[in-house]
Amino acid sequence: MDNFNLKFSACLGxxxxxxxxxxxxxxxxxxQLTSSVKRLLRLKRKEVLYLPKHKFQNFYxxxxxxxxxxxxxxxxxxxxxxxxxxxxxxxxxAIATGHYLFxxxxxxxxxxxxxxxDEFLKQVHAEPELLKLSFHLISKQLNSGAYLAAxxxxxxxxxxxxxxxxxxxPAANSDVYHLPLSRQDMGNYLRLTAETISRLLSxxxxxxxxxxxxxxxxxLEPEKLELFAEGLV
Amino acid sequence: MDNFNLKFSACLGxxxxxxxxxxxxxxxxxxQLTSSVKRLLRLKRKEVLYLPKHKFQNFYxxxxxxxxxxxxxxxxxxxxxxxxxxxxxxxxxAIATGHYLFxxxxxxxxxxxxxxxDEFLKQVHAEPELLKLSFHLISKQLNSGAYLAAxxxxxxxxxxxxxxxxxxxPAANSDVYHLPLSRQDMGNYLRLTAETISRLLSxxxxxxxxxxxxxxxxxLEPEKLELFAEGLV
DNA sequence: CGCCGTATTGAGCGCTCTCAAGCTAGGTGG
DNA sequence: CCACCTAGCTTGAGAGCGCTCAATACGGCG
Numbered sequence: 001m002d003n004f005n006l007k008f009s010a011c012l013g014x015x016x017x018x019x020x021x022x023x024x025x026x027x028x029x030x031x032q033l034t035s036s037v038k039r040l041l042r043l044k045r046k047e048v049l050y051l052p053k054h055k056f057q058n059f060y061x062x063x064x065x066x067x068x069x070x071x072x073x074x075x076x077x078x079x080x081x082x083x084x085x086x087x088x089x090x091x092x093x094a095i096a097t098g099h100y101l102f103x104x105x106x107x108x109x110x111x112x113x114x115x116x117x118d119e120f121l122k123q124v125h126a127e128p129e130l131l132k133l134s135f136h137l138i139s140k141q142l143n144s145g146a147y148l149a150a151x152x153x154x155x156x157x158x159x160x161x162x163x164x165x166x167x168x169x170p171a172a173n174s175d176v177y178h179l180p181l182s183r184q185d186m187g188n189y190l191r192l193t194a195e196t197i198s199r200l201l202s203x204x205x206x207x208x209x210x211x212x213x214x215x216x217x218x219x220l221e222p223e224k225l226e227l228f229a230e231g232l233v
Numbered sequence: 234m235d236n237f238n239l240k241f242s243a244c245l246g247x248x249x250x251x252x253x254x255x256x257x258x259x260x261x262x263x264x265q266l267t268s269s270v271k272r273l274l275r276l277k278r279k280e281v282l283y284l285p286k287h288k289f290q291n292f293y294x295x296x297x298x299x300x301x302x303x304x305x306x307x308x309x310x311x312x313x314x315x316x317x318x319x320x321x322x323x324x325x326x327a328i329a330t331g332h333y334l335f336x337x338x339x340x341x342x343x344x345x346x347x348x349x350x351d352e353f354l355k356q357v358h359a360e361p362e363l364l365k366l367s368f369h370l371i372s373k374q375l376n377s378g379a380y381l382a383a384x385x386x387x388x389x390x391x392x393x394x395x396x397x398x399x400x401x402x403p404a405a406n407s408d409v410y411h412l413p414l415s416r417q418d419m420g421n422y423l424r425l426t427a428e429t430i431s432r433l434l435s436x437x438x439x440x441x442x443x444x445x446x447x448x449x450x451x452x453l454e455p456e457k458l459e460l461f462a463e464g465l466v
Numbered sequence: 467c468g469c470c471g472t473a474t475t476g477a478g479c480g481c482t483c484t485c486a487a488g489c490t491a492g493g494t495g496g
Numbered sequence: 497c498c499a500c501c502t503a504g505c506t507t508g509a510g511a512g513c514g515c516t517c518a519a520t521a522c523g524g525c526g
Contacts, residue, residue, distance in 0.1 A: 073384075073463075073464070074463045074464050074465050075464055079382060081379075081382075092372055092375055093372060093375045093376055094372075095368050095369055095372035096369055096370075096372035096373040096375070096376060097372075097376070101376065121364065121365065124364065125361055125364060128358055131354065131357065131358060131364075132354065134368075135328050135367075135371065136328055136329055137329075138368065138371050138372065138375075139325055139326060139327075139328035139329035139371065140329040141375060142325055142326045142329070142371075142374055142375060143326055143329060143330070143334065146314075148381075148382070149312060149314075149381070149424060151306075151424060152513080152514095153513075153514065182471095182472070182473090183472075183473065183474095184472080184473095191382060191384060192514075192515090193514075193515060193516085194472085194473075194474095195473090195474080195475085195514090195515080195516085196513095196514060196515075197473095198473060198474055198475080199474080199475075199514095201473095201474095202474075202475085214472085214473075214522085214523075230306075230307045231306070231307050231308055232307050385481080385482095386481080386482065415503095415504070415505090416504075416505065416506095417504080417505095425482075425483090426482075426483060426484080427504085427505080428482090428483080428484085428505090428506080428507085429481095429482060429483075430505095431505060431506055431507080432482095432506080432507075434505095434506095435506075435507085447490085447491075447504085447505075
């Protein structure tokens with residue numbers, strides 16, 4: 001946030017850009033925050049953004065990095081409810097309940113714009129164009145993670161990898177993705193064990209559909225991966 | 234809809250009531266529809282409300298009856314995405330995509346209020362109080378069906394029965410619910426087979442937690458059912 | 467270089483599915 | 497009124513996918 005270029009590139013692709021005032025979109029010295037973004041937060045890996053039952057007051061737009069929201073099940077296992085990557089927005093679920101439902105922690109070092117819900121409402125009210133857009137954004141979240149209902153582990157994992165490839169930016173000039181999450185995290189999201197994830201990744205690799213080592217992912221044959229996701233293999 | 238009393242009782246508990254004009258809330262002869270409800274639809278069991286790819290233009294508020302939304306998987310199996318009962322609203326998911334995603338068909342004879350999205354937007358724009366409320370309603374849908382992520386069949390079914398008991402009205406002066414859906418429907422929603430549903434219902438009945446015969450359901454011990462839902466039994 | 471968290475791979479078990487055989491309830495026609 | 501019919505429900509036996517438990521390999525970081 002120290003110069004315009006940095007700020008501008010950070011905002012590129014952010015769903016929340018239309019709600020930010022013009023200096024974010026079109027220029028300015030970038031030293032002051034926009035009208036709806038009141039604060040900038042920096043989280044280190046594993047740091048907590050909010051905890052369940054915390055009072056809902058803000059949306060959070062991710063400028064850089066990644067977070068997970070999760071809850072603990074009665075058996076002590078972690079159930080991951082969602083991942084959030086650069087450009088995406090947390091907090092919609094908390095509107096209805098008035099408090100956050102899950103824990104949110106950073107998967108990597110992360111930079112976050114804090115947007116007070118009150119400010120958001122004011123903006124939407126002032127700019128009728130933003131009304132349709134905001135319904136659009138919340139509606140989009142209703143359709144996320146639809147593939148979690150797929151019946152086999154292989155289908156869910158394949159669909160998850162496709163989802164990741166659409167939401168993460170590949171490393172510069174390549175089709176290589178850096179995974180900001182562990183096998184255990186994938187399993188806790190897809191309701192599988194880390195062992196099953198590992199086995200299936202190996203299987204997809206042997207089938208030459210992906211190439212994967214630790215945190216490095218390359219999708220060699222997107223169409224075939226799609227077939228795996230639909231259970232047609 | 235032929236007299237005021239009928240109309241009023243039909244609207245009782247409907248999430249959409251604040252968006253209807255005063256004659257629905259407070260009286261009037263009831264012969265004319267409210268400002269946002271443009272049309273009333275009557276569907277017989279198994280009739281279709283909309284199909285996937287149909288252009289999104291309306292929300293639908295259920296006055297009486299029940300619907301399911303579902304899609305066909307590549308293997309030919311029906312995957313039910315949601316059930317909708319009296320007072321609930323369909324269509325939020327289609328805002329983002331511009332068309333409906335799934336098929337919607339009636340589980341029983343059903344009466345539905347059709348609400349053009351344009352009218353809805355006009356109302357929200359005219360009445361700032363409705364802005365917060367509408368975010369609230371959509372947000373609530375984000376939290377529905379959270380229990381589908383539960384790991385065992387027993388947990389998912391127990392949680393589903395609790396969900397049903399909160400969304401269906403029991404028969405007059407009783408704690409008996411009439412289930413508007415088949416075992417197969419439950420299975421297609423919970424990602425289980427009808428056989429597994431049947432076995433688990435029998436098991437819960439033997440444990441004296443519920444009493445169930447065909448379409449008649451009685452929850453004898455809600456607290457115990459909650460324990461099953463959390464996997465603590 | 468050694469340490470420790472993470473990932474991989476293997477063997478055996480259990481939950482849920484598949485396939486199959488009765489059973490029940492509600493509707494139809496004689 | 498009852499025999500029949502059919503769709504939905506129940507119950508059983510066996511199979512397979514993903515889990516548990518366990519051993520080993522890898523890799524980042526001090």
